[in-house]
Amino acid sequence: MQLRKKVRRGFLIxxxxxxxxxxxxxxxxxxxxxxxxGTGNSQQVGAERKTLTVAMExxxxxxxxxxxxxxxxxxxxxxxxxxxxxxxxxxxIENTAWDGLIPSLQTELADCVISSMTITExxxxxxxxxxxxxxxxxxxxxxxxxxxxxxxxxxxxxxSIAVKTGSTGDVYxxxxxxxxxxxxxxxxxxxxxxxxxGKVDAFTYDQLTIYRNQLNNPETTAAVFIPFQDPEHWGxxxxxxxxxxxxxxxxxxxxxxxxGTFDVLTEKHLPSEKATFDExxxxxxxxxx
Amino acid sequence: MNPFKNxxxxxxxxxxxxxxxxxxxxxxxxxxxxxxxxxxxSLSVLSINFSFGFxxxxxxxxxxxxxxxxxxxxxxxxxxxxxxxxxxxxxxSRILPIRYLCDVYVKIIRGTPLIVQIYLFFYxxxxxWGIKNRFIAGVLILSIFEAAYIAExxxxxxxxxxxxxxxxxxxxxFTRRQALRYVVLPQMIARTLPALTGQxxxxxxxxxxxxxxxxxxMTQTMREISATTFQLFExxxxxxxxxxxxxxxxxFVSRLFEERFNYAPKT
Numbered sequence: 424m425q426l427r428k429k430v431r432r433g434f435l436i437x438x439x440x441x442x443x444x445x446x447x448x449x450x451x452x453x454x455x456x457x458x459x460x461g462t463g464n465s466q467q468v469g470a471e472r473k474t475l476t477v478a479m480e481x482x483x484x485x486x487x488x489x490x491x492x493x494x495x496x497x498x499x500x501x502x503x504x505x506x507x508x509x510x511x512x513x514x515x516i517e518n519t520a521w522d523g524l525i526p527s528l529q530t531e532l533a534d535c536v537i538s539s540m541t542i543t544e545x546x547x548x549x550x551x552x553x554x555x556x557x558x559x560x561x562x563x564x565x566x567x568x569x570x571x572x573x574x575x576x577x578x579x580x581x582x583s584i585a586v587k588t589g590s591t592g593d594v595y596x597x598x599x600x601x602x603x604x605x606x607x608x609x610x611x612x613x614x615x616x617x618x619x620x621g622k623v624d625a626f627t628y629d630q631l632t633i634y635r636n637q638l639n640n641p642e643t644t645a646a647v648f649i650p651f652q653d654p655e656h657w658g659x660x661x662x663x664x665x666x667x668x669x670x671x672x673x674x675x676x677x678x679x680x681x682x683g684t685f686d687v688l689t690e691k692h693l694p695s696e697k698a699t700f701d702e703x704x705x706x707x708x709x710x711x712x
Numbered sequence: 713m714n715p716f717k718n719x720x721x722x723x724x725x726x727x728x729x730x731x732x733x734x735x736x737x738x739x740x741x742x743x744x745x746x747x748x749x750x751x752x753x754s755l756s757v758l759s760i761n762f763s764f765g766f767x768x769x770x771x772x773x774x775x776x777x778x779x780x781x782x783x784x785x786x787x788x789x790x791x792x793x794x795x796x797x798x799x800x801x802x803x804x805s806r807i808l809p810i811r812y813l814c815d816v817y818v819k820i821i822r823g824t825p826l827i828v829q830i831y832l833f834f835y836x837x838x839x840x841w842g843i844k845n846r847f848i849a850g851v852l853i854l855s856i857f858e859a860a861y862i863a864e865x866x867x868x869x870x871x872x873x874x875x876x877x878x879x880x881x882x883x884x885x886f887t888r889r890q891a892l893r894y895v896v897l898p899q900m901i902a903r904t905l906p907a908l909t910g911q912x913x914x915x916x917x918x919x920x921x922x923x924x925x926x927x928x929x930m931t932q933t934m935r936e937i938s939a940t941t942f943q944l945f946e947x948x949x950x951x952x953x954x955x956x957x958x959x960x961x962x963x964f965v966s967r968l969f970e971e972r973f974n975y976a977p978k979t
Contacts, residue, residue: 526945
């Protein structure tokens with residue numbers, strides 16, 4: 424009997440110890456820097472080089488996307504890499520779903536977010552934004568049979584509009600198209616599919632996305648390219664109060680606007696789009712004049 | 713007297729014996745405290761401050777989402793029970809095309825993620841056949857998905873019945889129908905009811921994936937709210953709590969059924 428009890432007590436202690444060890448290990452690994460697991464070039468070159476963890480949603484070509492090998496690529500990637508080279512950082516890119524971008528700054532899993540993110544009042548309450556590095560405007564992708572040619576056509580009972588949850592299109596539609604039903608979806612391709620199939624009448628997103636998807640679906644969709652709102656300014660977001668990084672970013676953006684950096688990036692990533700925008704008389708992304 | 717013996721005794725119980733109420737409460741409390749401590753410690757590592765105040769603004773929307781989740785799950789459960797039973801019977805059909813159809817159906821549904829089925833069903837089959845209403849499409853997708861699992865539960869418990877019972881019934885002069893009514897069914901109910909009840913909890917959780925086709929159930933409501941307020945953690949913590957409110961009582965009932973029907977002989 425005595426022995427059995429001892430064995431049982433020993434078993435209990437062993438179980439407790441194991442549990443505590445696992446818990447402790449879990450906590451420790453939660454404390455260690457998660458940036459090390461990221462993709463990109465994170466090798467330490469010199470002691471003075473710091474790591475810059477950048478969160479972006481790699482789902483918006485040609486700004487944020489992946490190359491054939493699956494590595495982060497695109498205009499935003501090039502831009503932030505140039506910044507990092509100029510200011511002695513090693514870039515680690517964390518591919519993060521759109522909903523998780525701002526939270527990743529709040530929890531300091533990332534140092535900054537460059538993800539074609541529009542500067543809005545609501546977002547600015549949660550994070551700090553750099554000076555704008557690009558301007559964009561919303562447009563509508565409408566179903567060919569919907570007969571919609573303006574926002575007023577859409578703002579009627581019985582009409583419906585797809586938006587990407589939490590995008591500026593979502594914010595705009597919620598404020599300005601109250602009579603239509605807003606269908607919030609998780610990604611752009613679902614929104615486009617809904618328009619193509621006529622499940623909704625329209626989808627609102629930035630001009631470039633709308634232009635490209637209209638090209639892909641020439642028979643079923645039409646694009647409404649009337650700039651029906653104030654231009655949206657894209658900024659790089661940092662953790663609230665990180666004024667050091669913010670100052671560096673602003674300095675870099677100011678120089679880039681004048682030294683032709685954006686022209687080079689346009690030539691590399693968006694040559695045909697630039698031509699089309701010029702033809703249609705739209706304001707270009709990096710036109711701050 | 714060894715004082716440690718008494719203290720340790722509070723945390724120990726022999727197997728196969730009911731635990732006294734006081735001990736049960738104490739140890740459950742201990743576990744809850746442990747979970748909260750770990751969670752709280754993780755939060756303080758990340759230095760996140762919670763404020764749930766904004767939720768008051770969205771009371772009606774959250775309630776609407778909650779109700780829709782319950783409706784979705786209930787209707788889907790009923791349809792999937794009917795469909796699942798049919799499929800389970802079909803899998804034992806003497807007509808081969810029916811048997812193989814049921815078999816392939818179960819294999820495809822159980823072998824693919826729900827998210828794939830939702831997208832393909834809603835945008836291809838749903839569009840082709842004119843199912844425009846998101847609620848109806850959602851119920852159909854969820855029912856078809858859950859029915860495959862229910863069919864497997866029913867098939868599994870049927871297979872676990874001892875063959876000799878049917879032979880005995882036969883030799884006692886029972887007709888096929890009588891054997892089914894008096895021998896098979898009572899045991900099947902006893903064996904499947906706990907698992908089927910547990911499956912209802914799965915239906916509730918699986919219904920959250922319907923948010924991707926903009927069925928504005930509980931998860932979609934929370935996603936929309938967190939997209940405008942950026943209070944991701946608060947929203948998802950509340951969401952988790954709301955799902956627990958639905959699933960915990962079901963788990964409890966399932967356990968009750970398990971105890972209630974425990975008399976069924978094990979094979």
